[in-house]
Amino acid sequence: MFDEMPPELTGVVFVCAFVEVRLLERSFEAENKLEPERKTELARQLGLQPRQVAVWFQNRRARWKTKQLERDFDRLKASYDTLLADRDALRQDNERLRSQVATLSEKLQGKEVAPGIVDVKQDVHAAEIIEEKVPVKAEDRLSIGSGGSAVVDGERNQLVDSSGESYFHDEYQGGCCIVGEEDDGSDDGCSYAVFANQHHPEPDPDQLGWCFFWN
């Protein structure tokens, strides 16, 4: 393994030899930045040039930043999925309420005229919203995907690469699966899960992958 090592000053990992790198790592965890004194101290402990220690910290910061971007992406993705499900739920609820209003208004036909608000702005939110397309598979982006919230993706990706530029080869199609339980402590807790996606906020039998419940 050390065959290729040049005779001159070698890399940090080799000098620090697999064990002492942790010293650098621990030091980095404690403090992102490197004060001059800590630098010389670390250099002394590791038998490296202070310059090398400084460089190591610089590169370590760069690495951290990249990883952080990946983490943030995954977090945002999860939030997005949640929010999407939330919105779709609201759409449906909205639909339900509209028909309810319609029903009630009908029943009021004999009495008074309905307050006149009923059918205004009927389906604004459901129909006119621009479809969002966002990248999906975080795992495809980098080898170390967080693995979270991959539950519902994957089956229905349509391989529509509209941009032709992204590493992502499929467009986000939506979909969410949530399982809950009653919080009142009752034992017969009914649980439900439904699927929907943003292109089909209305649960249509064809797109509806499944629907189950248990207790």
Next chain:
Amino acid sequence: MFDEMPPELTGVVFVCAFVEVRLLERSFEAENKLEPERKTELARQLGLQPRQVAVWFQNRRARWKTKQLERDFDRLKASYDTLLADRDALRQDNERLRSQVATLSEKLQGKEVAPGIVDVKQDVHAAEIIEEKVPVKAEDRLSIGSGGSAVVDGERNQLVDSSGESYFHDEYQGGCCIVGEEDDGSDDGCSYAVFANQHHPEPDPDQLGWCFFWN
């Protein structure tokens, strides 16, 4: 500027001297990958080792990938913002509809009882859904933030920095609300909504905020 240049083989940019790098860039734009023949050809044209050309392409691909991740993040962020605004609009509409239903139900007092759906799950979407907290300022991450869509942020960020590690100063807390409908086509469609978050896909009683149903 060339004072510090070592006498031996210098870097690509120096040999290619500010103008000819474009040859590499153009070549890269045309084709991400580098076939052996193109490699030798480029090396010949630029007076570089084929090895150096290969390395240049490798590093160039890595750079591109990083940029791509940033672009994808910004895209996702924009979608998220749109979606958030969308959801908030739906919430408002929902409120409006609910009060409308209440009003209509009141007016019906003399006739029949309202269909029994009215006050169950009173304000689920508006009140009980946990506020999502997601990373906001894409501009803070990099100097070249997309700059768009700051619309919906800011009001609901709680500045809870649980990790203390992120460039973003607040953490996502999860929260989801799903509403479904029976897919059997029956008209009395039963709808459900449950809560969960990404850290607890399994509904655990402690984390489960609430659960409701109606029909």
Next chain:
DNA sequence: TTATAATATAATGCT
């Protein structure tokens, strides 16, 4: 002016 943060780039070795 020196030091350093941030960034871009080159090169090496491993898989």
Next chain:
DNA sequence: AGCATTATATTATT
């Protein structure tokens, strides 16, 4: 080839 890592160089900042 892809990837992680180390190192050097440039620029902006303090």
